[in-house]
Amino acid sequence: MAAWHALLRGHAAVVRVLEAELEAQQRLSLPAYEVLSHLSDAPDNRLRMSDLAECAVLTPSGLTRLVDKLSRDGLVVRAKCSADARVVYAVLTDAGRARLVAAYPDHLRSVRRHYVDRLTPDQLDAIADALGGLDRKLTSECPSAEDSIAS
Amino acid sequence: MAAWHALLRGHAAVVRVLEAELEAQQRLSLPAYEVLSHLSDAPDNRLRMSDLAECAVLTPSGLTRLVDKLSRDGLVVRAKCSADARVVYAVLTDAGRARLVAAYPDHLRSVRRHYVDRLTPDQLDAIADALGGLDRKLTSECPSAEDSIAS
DNA sequence: GCGAGTTGCTTGCTATCGCAAGTAACGCCC
DNA sequence: GGGCGTTACTTGCGATAGCAAGCAACTCGC
Numbered sequence: 001m002a003a004w005h006a007l008l009r010g011h012a013a014v015v016r017v018l019e020a021e022l023e024a025q026q027r028l029s030l031p032a033y034e035v036l037s038h039l040s041d042a043p044d045n046r047l048r049m050s051d052l053a054e055c056a057v058l059t060p061s062g063l064t065r066l067v068d069k070l071s072r073d074g075l076v077v078r079a080k081c082s083a084d085a086r087v088v089y090a091v092l093t094d095a096g097r098a099r100l101v102a103a104y105p106d107h108l109r110s111v112r113r114h115y116v117d118r119l120t121p122d123q124l125d126a127i128a129d130a131l132g133g134l135d136r137k138l139t140s141e142c143p144s145a146e147d148s149i150a151s
Numbered sequence: 152m153a154a155w156h157a158l159l160r161g162h163a164a165v166v167r168v169l170e171a172e173l174e175a176q177q178r179l180s181l182p183a184y185e186v187l188s189h190l191s192d193a194p195d196n197r198l199r200m201s202d203l204a205e206c207a208v209l210t211p212s213g214l215t216r217l218v219d220k221l222s223r224d225g226l227v228v229r230a231k232c233s234a235d236a237r238v239v240y241a242v243l244t245d246a247g248r249a250r251l252v253a254a255y256p257d258h259l260r261s262v263r264r265h266y267v268d269r270l271t272p273d274q275l276d277a278i279a280d281a282l283g284g285l286d287r288k289l290t291s292e293c294p295s296a297e298d299s300i301a302s
Numbered sequence: 303g304c305g306a307g308t309t310g311c312t313t314g315c316t317a318t319c320g321c322a323a324g325t326a327a328c329g330c331c332c
Numbered sequence: 333g334g335g336c337g338t339t340a341c342t343t344g345c346g347a348t349a350g351c352a353a354g355c356a357a358c359t360c361g362c
Contacts, residue, residue: 002283003275004262008185010282011162012208013289029348034159049311057163062349064312086310086357111155118288119281124154126277130270131161132153137269138164180318200341213319215342237327237340 014115021110026103031056031066033107036075036092036100045092046079052090075099165266172261177254182207182217184258187226187243187251196243197230203241226250 019030028036038055039045047055053063067090070076075096081087092100116124170181179187189206190196198206204214218241221227226247232238243251267275 001262001267003270003279004266006279006281006283006286007162007165007266009208009286010278011158013286014158017289031348050309057160059350060311061313061351065348068312084310084358088311111152114289115155115158115285116152118285119154123277123281126274127281128154128157130157130274130278132157134266134269135157135160135164138168138265182318201339210320211341212321212343216318219342235328235340239341 017114018107018110022103022107025106026099028099028103031058031062032070032075033100033103035063035066035070035090036096036103039076039090039092040097040100045097046089048081049088049090070096168265169258169261173254173258176257177250179250179254182209182213183221183226184251184254186214186217186221186241187247187254190227190241190243191248191251196248197240199232200239200241221247 015030022028022030022033026033034056035052038052039047049063049067050060052067053060056063056066058066067076067078070090071078073095075093076090077093079089079091081089119127166181173179173181173184177184185207186203189203190198200214200218201211203218204211207214207217209217218227218229221241222229226244227241228244230240230242232240270278
C-alpha cells in the first residue's frame with residue numbers, strides 16, 4: 001500500500017514539475033511533446049492516429065483534439081492514407097520538428113534533474129521493469145474485464 | 152528514459168483500471184476515495200481543507216469542488232473552525248464512513264490484484280522508496296522554481 | 303455488386319482540474 | 333485599535349479528457 005501511494009504521489013509530483021518546465025520553456029504540454037517525439041521516431045515522420053493515441057497514452061478522441069491543436073499551431077499536418085480512406089496519418093512538419101529539437105535538450109535535462117539523477121540505477125531498473133510489465137499486462141487484458149466478476 | 156516512459160504508461164494503466172473498478176463497484180472516483188480514506192484516518196474524522204488537499208494530491212480549488220460534490224452526496228460535511236474562521240474542516244459523515252467501508256475491501260482487492268500481486272516485494276520496495284523520496288523532494292522544493300534558471 | 307458488420311476517426315456532451323483573481327479573516331506593528 | 337501583509341478557502345474561466353454516438357469507408361459472405 002505504501003508503494004501504491006508512492007506511485008500516485010510520486011507520479012503526480014514529477015509530472016507536475018516536468019510539465020511546468022516544458023510549458024515554460026517551449027510552450028508544449030507533456031502529451032504534445034510525446035506526440036511530436038513519437039512522430040519524429042516514426043518512419044517518414046508519420047503515424048496513424050490510432051497508433052499514435054496508443055503511444056501517447058490517450059484515447060482516440062483525446063488524440064483527435066490534440067492533433068487539432070498541434071495542427072492549428074502548424075506542428076503537424078493530417079494526411080490521408082491512399083490505401084484506406086478511413087485512416088488518417090499525423091505527420092510532423094518542419095516547424096514541428098524544429099519545435100521538438102528546441103524542446104528536446106531542455107526536457108531531457110528536466111527529466112534527468114528531477115527524476116533520473118535522484119534515483120539509483122537499481123531503482124530506475126526496478127521501475128522500468130515493474131511498471132513496464134504492468135502496462136503491458138493491463139493494456140493487453142483490458143478488454144477482458146469479465147475476470148472481475150469471476151470470484 | 153525507459154524508466155520515465157514506464158512510469159508514465161504504467162501509472163496511467165493502473166490508475167485507469169483501478170478507477171474503473173472503484174467507479175463500477177461503489178460509484179467513487181479515485182480522488183474521492185482518497186479523500187474519504189484520509190478523513191477516516193484523521194482524528195475526529197476531520198481535516199482542514201488545505202491539509203486534505205495536500206493528502207489527496209489536489210490543489211485547493213480542486214479540493215473545494217470535490218468536497219462540494221461529496222457534500223452534495225452527503226458523504227462529508229463542512230464545519231467551521233471556532234478558533235480560526237478562515238479554516239474549514241471537511242468531516243466524514245456516517246454515510247461517508249459507510250460508503251468507505253463498503254468500498255474499502257473491493258478497492259484493496261483491486262490494488263492487490265492489479266498491482267501488488269504482479270510485482271515482487273523488491274520491486275514494490277524500490278517503488279515506494281524511489282517515488283516516495285521523489286515526492287518529498289519535489290513538493291518541498293516546489294516553491295523554489297528559480298533554480299531552473301540557475302545554470 | 304450489395305448488404306451486414308466492423309473499423310477508424312471525429313464530434314457532442316459532460317466532468318474534472320488548475321491558475322489567477324476574489325473575498326474573508328487573521329496577526330502584527332505602530 | 334486601525335491598517336497592511338498573509339493565509340484559507342472559493343469562484344470564474346479556460347483547457348483537457350473520456351464516453352457514447354455519429355459517420356464514412358472497408359471487408360466479407362452471398
